[in-house]
């Protein structure tokens with residue numbers, strides 16, 4: 538395990554003027570509206586930022602909003618000592634160095650459910666498109682060719698769908714597929730409740746060998762990196778199809794291209810790629826371009842108006858609750874604390890290194906100032922402790938300044 542890098546601020550988080558919010562990647566307007574309504578100064582950009590660009594733009598930012606593209610790594614976090622939180626307006630948080638955000642006292646909030654149905658519906662559409670070769674037929678007629686064929690076209694009814702990753706998206710795909718008469722298998726590293734008539738397979742290989750369509754719904758983790766390579770593709774049934782709307786690092790694309798060119802696979806639908814452009818004005822190239830019965834989409838699985846509006850509201854709500862009360866419920870990398878504000882008190886939020894004696898030092902500061910603690914909640918993880926403390930208003934500032942001066946302090950602020 539790498540030793541965590543802790544900042545040592547020695548002063549509380551400084552917030553002069555309105556809270557500065559930077560929203561990237563065309564985050565839905567609902568988020569900007571909610572955050573601006575709180576009196577925050579919101580800047581909203583359409584594209585993602587490269588790591589070196591983010592290191593520049595993040596300086597002075599209190600709340601950062603991203604989607605799946607912008608990487609938030611340690612160098613950027615180290616240049617944003619006043620960054621309070623990151624909102625990942627999506628599901629996946631693999632683009633954020635979660636451990637570094639944790640040790641910098643920065644909770645990361647995402648929207649774990651809001652776009653799952655959108656992805657599931659895209660996958661169902663792609664299963665039908667692939668089995669009827671609609672992409673090719675569509676292109677041919679647009680080009681003035683009339684190629685009416687049944688060869689290689691099949692009904693989905695009675696075919697087998699194999700789902701890799703039976704989570705929020707995979708389960709919805711399974712239910713929708715069953716409603717179309719498909720047989721559903723799934724492979725997951727966790728024991729899952731099979732919905733409907735779906736059935737788990739003991740191994741990934743068992744799923745690959747018994748499916749007409751394989752769809753991937755796993756997160757980007759070390760265990761899923763390149764999990765579908767040449768060996769796995771060769772285990773898939775001849776004439777079967779692969780769908781990837783999870784992460785680009787799950788599938789070895791050159792190997793997929795070879796499996797398609799050889800005719801081993803009869804089609805594929807790919808929505809995510811190992812590297813993707815930061816903005817819509819950038820070009821894009823992949824070995825899959827020009828191959829027949831291959832559907833290529835620009836990471837739009839979650840891109841519906843319904844999903845984006847819902848995500849915008851959900852993550853903005855989490856960020857506002859954290860700013861106003863310190864609630865970390867739902868943060869993917871932080872100790873979970875949520876406790877109601879107490880009238881006529883000032884709330885101190887303190888993130889510290891999880892070493893013995895910190896709470897003793899903090900409570901000594903409080904008792905030396907004869908302060909009355911109305912409420913105190915502490916939650917810890919391996920690296921940090923997160924303390925929420927409600928004090929009499931007249932002592933909160935000196936206590937906050939003294940706590941921030943402790944060598945174990947990571948981030949301390951008073952909830953205004």
Ligand SMILES: NC(=O)C1=CN([C@@H]2O[C@H](COP(=O)(O)OP(=O)(O)OC[C@H]3O[C@@H](n4cnc5c(N)ncnc54)[C@H](O)[C@@H]3O)[C@@H](O)[C@H]2O)C=CC1
Pocket residue numbers: 628629649652653656701702703704705706707724725726727754755756757758760761782783784808809836837838839840
């Ligand atoms: N293309 C797009 O626009 C979108 C892509 N996604 C991607 O889809 C992924 C899945 O989303 P959800 O279903 O909401 O996540 P989830 O966390 O509900 O489900 C993921 C499932 O994968 C399983 N899993 C993890 N590692 C595995 C492995 N090595 N082998 C087999 N199963 C494994 C987990 O146990 C879990 O059941 C997200 O992490 C994200 O990367 C999500 C939304 C939109």
Ligand SMILES: O=C(O)C(=O)COP(=O)(O)O
Pocket residue numbers: 604605606626627628629630652836837838839840
């Ligand atoms: O929700 C996810 O994890 C996604 O991949 C969606 O990504 P996006 O918000 O479209 O950049």
